[in-house]
Amino acid sequence: MPVLTVAVVEDDAQMREAYRAFFVHRDGYEHVGEAEDGEAAIDLYERTRPDILLMDIRLPRMSGIEATRRICVRHPEACVVALTTFGNYDFIVAALQAGASGYLLKGSDAATLDQALRDAIEGDMPLSPSVRRALVRAVTQKGPSPHGASLLTPRETELVGWLASGLSNREIAKRMFVSEGSVKQYLTHVSSKLGVKSRIQILVRAMNLGIIALDDLPPDQGQAE
Template sequence: MTDVIRLVVADDHEVTRTGFVSLLAGLTQFEVVGQACNGQQALDLCERLLPDIVILDIRMPVLNGLGAARLLQERLPSLKVMMFTMDDSPDHLEAAMNAGAVGYLLKDASRHEVIDALQRVAAGEQALNSSVSAQLLRRLTERNASGAAPVTLTPRERQVLGLVASGMSNREIGEKLGITTGTAKAHVERVIGKLGAADRTQAAVRGIALGLVTQS
């Protein structure tokens, strides 16, 4: 592959961003054209710079990596998304893939693994952490075998779940939907319960993995 692969790197920790860039030092096939500290900045940069690949952390302020990935898939379908994260849960991998990611790499990956993943993603292939993807495959197999009943949310609950997945607080959800903070909190707690999640983050991840998250 002779063309330069243009990248945008998004992570709310500057050390991680600069470390990722340093990994690619001296490799002329890659060019980091932009860096962002949250998902919204990544979205804006990608729309302006049109890179080949965007590297997203999952946990970021303003707009998390999963929310950014879904919006980028809608607005820039040819852009390839790779997650670079500490989250080694199959829930997060499934959510990332449903959000449009074709790469999923853990932050303890070696330089060789990072470069190999970028090359594979640029070539149109998937590049998924092997241990996490194996866990996900086992989970999907067990889920299909169990015939578990699907989770059903009302249109309002799906709307609330989408806002939770975007990182909004109960107060922000209330302001967005024109309801009180208390009512927003009740909706969020009901959604968490229906999804069998332990907290808001797990509810968001499971909702995305199950295809229940809608944009508001």
Template sequence: MTINVLLVDDQSLVRAGFRALLARAEGIAVVGEAATGERAVREAVRLEPDVVLMDIRMPGMDGIEATRRILAALPAVRVVILTTFDTDEHVFEALRAGASGFLTKEVEPDELRRAVAVVAAGDSLLSPGVTRRVVERFAGRPRPSADLGALTAREAEVVRLIATGLSNDEIAAALMISPLTVKTHVTRAITKLGVRDRVQLVILAYEHGLVGHRAS
């Protein structure tokens, strides 16, 4: 099955570079490009891609608003934010808007191709070093958007470990349970809390105090 990708960046050279990298990947096809947020929304609605690689800073409508509008129209689309710096303060708001993760524009070719496959499969890009640092720094405004009391003690523990950057296999080892059981707990937590994916679980974990903030 081919993963259809929409590239969004206001620099044509950046788009060309990503297109060239993805062209070498089996099972991935770039079906469209956009240089503005407004065009990105129109192209996403027209093409219905599986994954959108979205620049966060563009003139006019930025990547955050474009992400919000695309996901409002097409909830199944996965958006990966592209940023020049991994400390970009706007990344957190993009994750809150529904993005499934982010990559720096200096991403290695193999990592880019893997990232597209990961998010297309329904997972999220949760780098323990980069994503967690952004969330810790910018999740300082608690929003009672979910009832964590709906989680069982084990589900809450799994969510906490996700927020520290652990993979399912690492969580399984830490709790001495199977990866399949971890996946079941993750799925149930997502359903109970009404969130999209693991990234949203991380945000809630920090907002509601399951994981403490550290100085940046």
């Protein structure tokens, strides 16, 4: 397992200390720095170029969303994962539009956080279950299209179903008995057919088209997510 360098942006000193302890004592990570406001976050990224930058949303001097936007404009390859207590739609959309590679709610257990960060590096865009549901609810209020199901093959529809369950490419590959490379090819084909680019856009578009239903998503789990 490759060692991932991680930097943390958090204005709460106790939370910074907790994250520092987590990454220092957990195998597979190297804690390379921290910042307590949005402006310092940009400098932190420039100095350390971490594999993952954990970014709080509500920060002094500059919001985490604006800091994320500026970092991702300068460095499109940056992997910035929002980790916050704010799970409302406006914050979620703003962070993802700014370039965030994932959106997690604070309170995740160690194993969940570890897997989410690994997923982010692999391009899987980790989202807490309630975050995913907030996005989907907001964009599906118009109701599904009656013609969506015919756009995808049964195998592609199966993949979208596993995607809705929050599985990573590796997990989907195991369920579908194919390689991870095949899963990526399926995702490319589905993205092209639906006219979208990212995994979450596939999910949202599939909901709009009636390919999957809101009930297909994993249940909310509150702060245990």
